[in-house]
Amino acid sequence: MIREKKKKFTFGPVPSRRLGRSLGIDLVPFKTCTYDCIYCQLGRTTNKTTDREEYYPVKDIIHAVKEKLRGISRPDYITLSGSGEPTLHSRIGEIIREIKDITDIPLAVLTNGSLFWIDEVRNAVLDSDLIIPSLDAGDEDAFVYVNRPHGDISFKKMVDGLCSLREDYKGSIWLEVFLAGGITDKETEILKIKSWTDRINPERIQLNTAVRPPAEDFVRTVSKERMEEIAEFFGPHCEVIADYSKVHDLGEFHSTRNDVFELLKRRPCSIDDISDGLDLHRNETIKYVQELLDQNLIRMKRRGDKTLYIEDENKTKNEI
Numbered sequence: 001m002i003r004e005k006k007k008k009f010t011f012g013p014v015p016s017r018r019l020g021r022s023l024g025i026d027l028v029p030f031k032t033c034t035y036d037c038i039y040c041q042l043g044r045t046t047n048k049t050t051d052r053e054e055y056y057p058v059k060d061i062i063h064a065v066k067e068k069l070r071g072i073s074r075p076d077y078i079t080l081s082g083s084g085e086p087t088l089h090s091r092i093g094e095i096i097r098e099i100k101d102i103t104d105i106p107l108a109v110l111t112n113g114s115l116f117w118i119d120e121v122r123n124a125v126l127d128s129d130l131i132i133p134s135l136d137a138g139d140e141d142a143f144v145y146v147n148r149p150h151g152d153i154s155f156k157k158m159v160d161g162l163c164s165l166r167e168d169y170k171g172s173i174w175l176e177v178f179l180a181g182g183i184t185d186k187e188t189e190i191l192k193i194k195s196w197t198d199r200i201n202p203e204r205i206q207l208n209t210a211v212r213p214p215a216e217d218f219v220r221t222v223s224k225e226r227m228e229e230i231a232e233f234f235g236p237h238c239e240v241i242a243d244y245s246k247v248h249d250l251g252e253f254h255s256t257r258n259d260v261f262e263l264l265k266r267r268p269c270s271i272d273d274i275s276d277g278l279d280l281h282r283n284e285t286i287k288y289v290q291e292l293l294d295q296n297l298i299r300m301k302r303r304g305d306k307t308l309y310i311e312d313e314n315k316t317k318n319e320i
């Protein structure tokens with residue numbers, strides 16, 4: 001069990017493309033995951049594992065959630081996500097039930113869906129209101145290439161787990177499909193992915209592509225036109241995840257976004273530098289950085305293997 005003096009279990013509420021104002025709950029240390037996706041916005045996985053542990057004490061997490069809820073206006077969702085794969089927390093089921101006992105705010109689990117072939121993991125999430133798992137490939141080869149899973153997880157185990165989740169779970173499943181340009185947006189790959197989404201039968205399919213700086217430079221963005229074409233092929237319950245910039249207009253996001261921008265005007269910073277400097281959770285920082293990138297107010301710069309962000313002086317500055 002890990003006890004970090006300054007561990008922040010909650011982050012936000014942050015603007016979410018799908019969930020409105022989402023209060024994030026982080027259940028595992030950075031970056032503990034069953035995958036090491038080529039597109040991960042958190043960078044490369046440092047602890048690739050399938051070991052389920054009580055990474056942080058349940059009572060500390062619940063205490064942090066209670067404290068946070070006291071100090072903020074009601075978020076639209078409480079979302080278990082964070083610095084890696086939340087189902088790796090061995091007591092996620094208790095965490096869900098305890099949160100449901102203290103609030104009626106809908107609870108979502110943002111997961112890569114890699115462990116639902118384990119009965120205990122499936123059973124643990126049954127009390128949540130919404131599960132957003134991922135399916136980024138249609139066969140073993142593409143799965144290994146895109147998600148770089150832990151050796152214990154085969155494509156078959158993963159998709160069988162998603163099919164079983166569908167059978168057992170009464171809440172909504174929104175399946176996120178990340179498409180990597182030139183890799184999984186090809187016709188043959190799309191056909192394979194669709195054969196699985198048909199079997200998993202989620203309430204919604206949400207297509208995503210590399211709109212944030214990915215772990216690997218070679219990951220290409222799929223054009224909006226191609227994404228829309230693919231969404232149409234998947235059917236009426238499929239959507240390209242919409243531009244979320246509008247939710248950032250809320251005043252409470254405005255001042256922190258401004259703080260991030262002010263910092264980047266002074267010096268180039270990595271995501272970690274910004275998070276440390278402004279005492280923000282890494283996931284929250286990524287949201288603000290993405291928005292500033294979208295507005296062309298800052299730009300990305302590589303220094304060695306580090307990604308830094310800096311004010312873009314060549315662009316016309318918008319009001320922020």
Ligand code: SF4
Nearest residue numbers: 033035036037040112
């Ligand atoms: S599953 Fe999520 S956290 Fe894990 S490597 Fe992939 S994108 Fe990153």
